[in-house]
Amino acid sequence: MNQKIAVVTGSNSGFGLLTTLQLAKIGFKVIATMRDPDKRVELVSQAKKIGVEQSIHVHSLEVTSEESISEFSSFLTDIGRIDVLLNNAGYAAGGFAEEVSIEEFRAQFETNLFGVIRVTQLVLPYMRKQGEGKIINMSSISGRIGFPGLSPYVSSKHALEGYSESLRLEVKPFGIDVHLLEPGSYRTNIWTSGKKITSRSLDRHSPYYFYMKAINAEIEAGKDSLGDPREVVAIVSDLVLNKRNHFRIPIGKGVRLTLLIKSILSWGILETIVLKKLRMKN
Template sequence: MSPKSVVVTGAGRGIGLAVTLELAHAGFDVIGTVRTPEKDEALRAVVERTGAAVRTVLLDVADATSCVQAFTEIAMMTDGGPWAVVNNAGFAQPGAVEDVDDEQARRQLETNLIAPARIARLVLPAMRERRDGRIVNISSVAGRVSLPMLGWYCASKQGLESVTDALRMETESFGVKVVLIEPGSHRTGIWEQGAELLPAERTSAYRDQYAAADQVVRDARTLPGPRPVALAVLKALNARRPLPRYLVGGGARSAAALDVLAPTAATDWAKQLATGLRAAPPRVARAVDRLRGK
């Protein structure tokens, strides 16, 4: 029996790379997609060093033509279409809502929300014909919890969660299982990339908060690696009856629970404090400084 084929988008770094390697070593026939020949070459080099076997395809998920071309190629590679797709490709657009312009907002939604739906349209006919298949969408705890200074990123992930929930119910009778993975913060490079997309600081009413972005990026380097997310994807693909959602990480579970259980005024205050929109009371500030060793 030939191994099941799985397409992983955004396979060149972070969560996508971790998922690609985890699935390949678990025996899946993995096809990793990246946007450029340079990233393709880099991915192949990493895969070769680990001893895994991964095929690659060029794909820009935000380009409809590229999606059609790539999945036509993948259909030929997989005898009609992949058994599963892991929609991982995405990025985080930072900035206050009023500072993010229309073009930036559209790019965020195109990549994180519209692209996974487009890819689902491309792979579902073959899955439906086989009456078997999996679609795994990589969301975030931001799909449940809105954060200031990340409003458009949160909107894209919360939209993805709504679309995924609808898709899961629509495709169930055809034997296709649809799953959400909701990671907390992990060391993936997404925050470093996001810092490069910050709106112009000088003219912004939020320039003080943007100045704190360097600290966020520094803190991101100490986060746990993305392997727990890859293991959750592996579990979702191996399970006979996968869960609709997998929250990954204690931070993600506690943040989601607090956002539901605590009063909105309290969670607003905590989020404003965390992002520098509100100054901490002196006693709290002193306690934080002591924890940081200052």
């Protein structure tokens, strides 16, 4: 089989959906995985519009379920080759650290970190045997800098960054490249239907409620400036076509500047800037 094969997790919306279409468009056979295959409607509709539906195979995969992982492993055995893995499945959990339950933290890590690890462990034997492959992990600017009210999401993405650093060093000798995409704020549903804020931080009686209101107001004010997700898709396309080979790739308006500022300024100055922007006392 000459056609290269890509696996994309969380392909029913956002970056996953758009990347699936793009990979099919440039010649890949794409295994488009999603927790609920009934949500394939938009993907299939868009694929038909650009004539790539024959290159996309939708498959059920719940990255937090051992049973689903086992079933997907059997499916991969029949395919026998994986050239690209995009670990995109994830969601954003929010709330203030005091009020987020351990169960909510654990659920965030199960998807954003352990889900990535599970799927990566499935594809690595195929890539090692081939002597080549690309693993692209969807991180976030939140994997490099913390934000108030998002500690579950931020901590899961920081963990993903550390895992990916070690993984890249471990598999590079086998011809396998690992990449981290670090998008800023884009027009995807992770900040709408994809965001889960703990109920305690939304309660008017919460000691953090005033803080949550300020953060939500800041997010609402910035909605018009959210980036076009096709920018991220274009970078994935460049990676799989070997047009670039950077490990970490920050993407989006102001992201590189934010990271530069963090590397230069002291933490004291940084927190003063953040709290002032949210009109909080320090």
